[in-house]
Amino acid sequence: MLEMRMFREAADVIRSDHDRRGISHDLIDEVIALDKQWKDLRYKVDQIRRQRNDAAREIAAAKKAGDTQEVEKILSQVANLGAQIEELGTTADETEKNRDRIRMKIPNILHESVPIGDDENENTSHSMHGKIPEFKFEPKVHNDLIEENKWVDLGRAAKIAGSRFYYLKGDLARLELALQQFSVEFLVNRGYTLVQPPVMMNRDAYEGVTDLSDFETVMYDIQPDGYYAIATSEHPLTAMFMDEVIEPSLLPIKMVGVSPCFRREVGAHGLSDKGIWRVHQFTKVEQIVICKPEESWNHHEDLLQNCIDLWDELELYYRVVNICTGDMGTVAAKKYDLEAWLPGVQNFKEVVSCSNCTDYQANRLRMRYRTSDGNSSVHTLNSTAVATSRALVAIMEQYQEEDGRVRIPKKLLRWFNEQTHLEKTNW
RNA sequence: GCUGACGUCGCAUAGCCUGGUAUUGCGCUGGAUUUGAAAUCCAGUGUCCCUUGGACUCGGGAGUUCGAAUCUCUCCGUCAGCGCCA
Known part of the structure; x- marks a missing residue:
């Protein structure tokens, strides 16, 4: 606001x-x-x-x-x-x-460097990273890989919950945990404090962090208690200091959050949404910064750099795009996305979103800090580190081999003893 | 879920019984003093408005009253004990 x-x-x-x-x-x-x-x-x-x-x-x-x-x-x-x-x-x-x-x-004031454009097709390229993976065979889409290796059970999940839910099984589930641990450690080493937030929030706090239309399309409304399941840990972590005057000596507050994320995905459809790409529940490791206004643009670049370094360590091929005016939501003043290359579909797809929300959320949340002339709103920033379901898809497609097995990224090997590949599940 | 205590400015505290418009300390900001610092002293330090001034603010809401931090109801939260429980 x-x-x-x-x-x-x-x-x-x-x-x-x-x-x-x-x-x-x-x-x-x-x-x-x-x-x-x-x-x-x-x-x-x-x-x-x-x-x-x-x-x-x-x-x-x-x-x-x-x-x-x-x-x-x-x-x-x-x-x-x-x-x-x-x-x-x-x-x-x-x-x-x-x-x-x-x-x-009324949406946030955009940063001057945001490119003008109507929709996602007019986002501009920021940078390319990694090496394009080359295959001597036709690379498969991840939906085939998870089926062949019995790593995901969509049918039984639909039976007990509904479509877009899934059971993760065997080595793919182990890789999911490894990704969480790897990315949390990565950010802890850069001075971020690990925080595990509540996964439900009340309406008042939720209105502080998100666009109102999200209540109809994104959030699970939990009755009779009047809670909302969080769509990302960005929400509880950003709202954490709601209604507070923060001691300036505490700023910047840097957090790494891990939580399950719940999204209704009303209206989402399409072939590219098959498998575990777009699901109602996934785990995400998130970076949050709460800082003084004059520092926020530097932190925004830092958040992006963290993502780049982290995804480089996973040795994935991806690009960074600068989101254009028409593709920007209500809350962010500027946003970068990381888009990973999916060789199965021969396309780049969104895996990370990195935003500076300036004082927009802070104003709604009444989140201020003390200055020599009065209290002033802080700035809030958030960026995905790893959304595990999507990172898994990128790893599966880029690290796949001809026999359908998937090589384990070097940095994740320490969670797999002597193993070098993700092995098929028996059932 | 039951019983009880509690919730006051950034933090901590007084005021509540007996209604008359929030006390004091710390922290912070500015000033005085000082070579500088500490200490000391003075002033300021919640929000809003049409700013010589005014209105609002004591967890939220409602009520009683000319007037509510204070009395009543209700909701929320915290703590303690009991019950249940991974």
Whole structure:
């Protein structure tokens, strides 16, 4: 959410951002109009309250002096003030809520380096990494590999849960754990603190970190308790300091989170979503930074560099793209994606997303830090390190051999004793 | 789930019984003093507004009242004990 100050003093900045995104100014104008209404109402209510407070003080004084006549007189004068305050106050509150409901829909101000474009086809290339894997045979898609090796049971998962759930079995499940451990250690070595968060959150905290439309399409709504299953540990880790004034000496706070992630994936479909590429539940190792505003762009590059170094250690072939205006969500001011090469489908597909959300989440979460002139919103950043299901797909496809076995990346060998390949599961 | 205690400004505390508009300390910021630092002293240090001023704020919400941190109801949370449990 953008600060109200911005609508009052720098609405042009928001307008030109909307122009870059190619969306209309209607919502901005609505917010500004409602704000004006609210301020008028607020002023009126304040004035009446002032009368009431003055009267209350006079009554106290009169009572002290024992002048009951004077008390009665004042009481009769202020008899209906309460009702007026009630009525105007309610209208003011509703106007403010309305203003903020619309304000929540207005996206973050994009960084100037975000390329202009309509959709994901106009994301620009940032860099290429690794060596393209070469095959003397026709490389298979991962759905064939998991079936052939009996590493994933989709059918039985559908039976007990539903489609897009899966049982991970045998060596592929072991590789999944190895990936978690490897990436957590990697980030711990770079000064990140491991945090395992709650996997459910209440509505209030959730509204602080995500786009409102996600409640309909992404999040599992858990009743009767009114919780939401987290779609990523970014959400509980970022919201962790909600409603707090953070000691500046604690900043930057760097966390590595590991958690299961739950996504409804309403409306998702298509051939490329087969297998375990797009699923309702997966594990993700995530990087989170909470920092002072002036540091956030450096941290954003650091987060990306961490990803690059980590994926290089896994010896995978991938590229980094700079997400364009049309493909950017509501919350991020700038976003890089890592896209891994999938030789089975001859295409690059998203495996990592690295965002600077500037003060957008912090404003909603009322998450501030102390400065020499008042409290100021922090900046929040998040980046995938490894989403295990997708990393598994990339590894399977890039490390596959002609007989259908999959070589284990060097850095993960220490979790596999003498083994060099992932072996087939018996059942 | 039951019983009880508790929730006050960044932190810690007083005020609650008996209603009259949040005390004190620490930390932080600025100033004085100092060669510098420490110590000391002074001021400031929750939010909002149309800022010589005003309104709001004591876990959230509702109620009683001219007036609520204070009384009542309700919800949430924390802690302790009991019960259940991986």
